[in-house]
């Protein structure tokens with residue numbers, strides 16, 4: 102199949118500038134998203150990847166102004182969608198944008214599907230909220246959408262309740278709901294985590310059809326680098342609330358310029374037989390911890406430790422505590438390239454190269470050229 | 473549950489507890505008949521799974537090497553067949569599966585979304601009552617056990633749930649969620665010990681111990697998933713059903729969790745049923761892999777057998793659809809055409825036949841293929857009339 106990657110030159114569909122979102126917590130103010138900027142063009146797919154907890158979902162929820170109140174606040178920044186400033190809209194006008202012009206597939210389907218209504222009822226309501234359709238027409242449309250996302254026997258499954266569906270079926274119900282009103286922008290937060298690769302391919306194909314047919318733009322949050330490589334035009338890499346790299350998908354995979362991105366690409370298990378790597382120091386640590394656990398358990402299992410199988414490479418260490426950020430680069434404690442200078446000031450997001458179409462390749466690292 | 477299905481379960485449970493053959497674990501034909509008469513049809517491929525039955529000779533130390541095995545296990549859910557109809561139909565979520573996990577082994581379970589993987593995992597832990605079939609854990613049949621009799625076994629068998637949020641109590645802090653299991657099973661001597669155990673578990677799954685006082689809603693999806701993993705590991709189980717344990721995690725933390733599970737296995741002999749859509753990780757972590765399609769196993773073999781020489785057309789399709797992490801080879805492969813089959817009215821014969829490029833007309837659409845070895849003695853089983861054996 103062909104994945105459209107129209108490098109359109111018109112004003113972007115979505116432009117996020119300097120977004121800052123915070124949460125009030127027990128320990129103080131948490132800056133979950135810290136000066137994040139990016140654009141999504143019509144018909145394009147921007148991927149967001151990054152460490153678990155780095156602020157991807159909060160960024161997505163900020164765009165739709167769905168940050169939970171009162172503990173969460175969008176403190177700063179602008180979010181422009183088709184020329185409109187979303188942060189300036191009334192609650193009412195924002196409601197019209199949501200689900201109509203922008204729809205979202207949430208990361209955890211069970212938290213966004215209502216357990217007491219059938220899935221059909223929920224899709225029909227979503228359709229009727231934004232389109233002038235009779236109940237019967239909306240139901241037809243809902244069945245058609247369920248069929249497109251590969252739900253078996255959609256005509257009867259439509260009357261099932263969320264708990265009667267498998268994890269991946271719920272996820273597809275969410276996708277069907279989000280696509281049923283043909284949005285201009287789709288925000289998809291880990292939309293295919295519960296899907297096997299054949300259905301995943303079918304869903305991604307469906308998205309790409311809608312991109313070409315409707316010029317829909319997609320903001321795709323995913324951990325699956327295979328999916329990123331297959332469908333994204335551009336990628337933003339986040340770390341501890343910030344954008345640390347932004348590039349065309351080709352550049353990102355071929356020439357990652359941030360040590361974190363490079364680390365991520367290295368963690369991917371290959372599909373061929375995994376080469377037997379010597380245990381990394383983290384593996385040794387867990388080895389010791391495992392032995393401690395083993396001895397605390399007694400010799401119940403009677404299994405002597407044997408480490409013959411290879412371990413996957415990891416990025417050593419933990420993300421920094423957002424309440425006690427180090428001075429300088431946020432990745433310094435885990436970075437194999439770190440030097441004294443990295444601890445002086447926070448590196449800026451700078452242009453380090455350019456894509457084939459001339460768009461800039463940005464990285465937040467003082468040694469970007471050596472990565 | 474309908475009265476009908478309920479009684480079916482009862483009949484079978486009684487049968488299993490009273491008159492099973494202790495050597496083979498097989499049901500007598502009169503029991504099969506009883507079950508047949510109770511509404512849910514008996515599946516024809518059950519017998520072929522017999523060699524997976526928990527009848528293995530005891531190994532070292534007088535303990536059977538098999539830790540947990542199912543024998544023709546099934547779950548039929550009663551569902552309404554349509555909006556206006558009150559007719560009850562049965563959805564065959566799991567339909568006669570025999571699978572075995574040895575001590576210290578990881579068995580990967582893959583298959584189409586909705587094919588019954590989570591249900592099978594829950595059946596193995598008796599979190600779902602089977603409609604028929606048996607589950608034998610460490611030599612004991614779990615199906616007839618009362619809740620009280622199951623309780624001591626519960627600690628040994630854990631599950632990491634597919635949907636982390638709905639499996640974490642929103643009113644409990646992380647400390648309480650992970651600590652609860654430790655308390656119930658009295659694994660810590662003092663409060664201080666308990667706190668230390670919770671802290672070290674959190675570190676193992678890549679979370680800072682200072683998150684202990686926070687509530688589930690304050691975490692990201694992947695952080696919640698790791699809380700669920702820490703909770704499952706807290707009680708030092710022997711067997712863990714990992715239901716998509718890593719799909720919400722970035723690749724580095726995925727790798728960390730995968731390494732942790734492998735360490736637990738090498739050091740403590742923990743066994744895993746590893747349900748995942750990530751075939752790269754399944755290949756890396758599993759010793760054996762089973763492929764499921766519409767409630768049944770369609771292929772099973774060692775890691776190398778399955779990934780290097782897949783026999784079933786569905787397995788081939790799955791492997792071909794794995795996206796490559798290389799944007800220069802941008803492509804998505806739509807490899808399985810046609811509508812997904814329904815578990816309420818499964819296709820006749822081989823359930824994959826309406827979508828299979830290798831189907832043999834007249835055979836595949838009429839007769840159910842046996843789940844059996846193609847080459848005797850290899851242990852590589854497939855349910856297919858026309859497997860890729862060349």
Ligand SMILES: Nc1ncnc2c1ncn2[C@@H]1O[C@H](COP(=O)(O)OP(=O)(O)OP(=O)(O)O)[C@@H](O)[C@H]1O
Nearest residue numbers: 124133153154155156157158159690691692693694
């Ligand atoms: N309601 C909340 N209250 C307090 N902190 C929160 C809340 N929601 C999110 N956070 C914190 O904000 C940070 C960013 O969370 P977010 O959900 O955006 O992560 P993510 O990048 O989507 O991660 P994942 O890949 O695991 O889903 C995390 O550290 C999380 O703990």
Ligand SMILES: Nc1ncnc2c1ncn2[C@@H]1O[C@H](COP(=O)(O)OP(=O)(O)OP(=O)(O)O)[C@@H](O)[C@H]1O
Nearest residue numbers: 265266267268269549565585586587588589590591
């Ligand atoms: N409580 C229930 N009532 C009725 N049907 C159910 C129930 N639970 C599961 N099912 C059905 O059983 C089938 C198998 O579901 P299961 O959750 O085991 O699939 P799965 O293989 O885990 O899929 P996924 O990969 O999408 O998580 C599905 O068709 C589902 O709709």
Ligand code: SF4
Nearest residue numbers: 430433436443466467
């Ligand atoms: S600035 Fe220094 S510590 Fe930060 S990523 Fe670059 S080299 Fe590493």
Ligand code: SF4
Nearest residue numbers: 822825828836856857
């Ligand atoms: S039995 Fe026939 S239809 Fe089924 S997978 Fe094999 S070849 Fe295809």
Ligand SMILES: [Mg+2]
Nearest residue numbers: 158208692693
């Ligand atoms: Mg998230």
Ligand SMILES: [Mg+2]
Nearest residue numbers: 267268590634
């Ligand atoms: Mg499941």
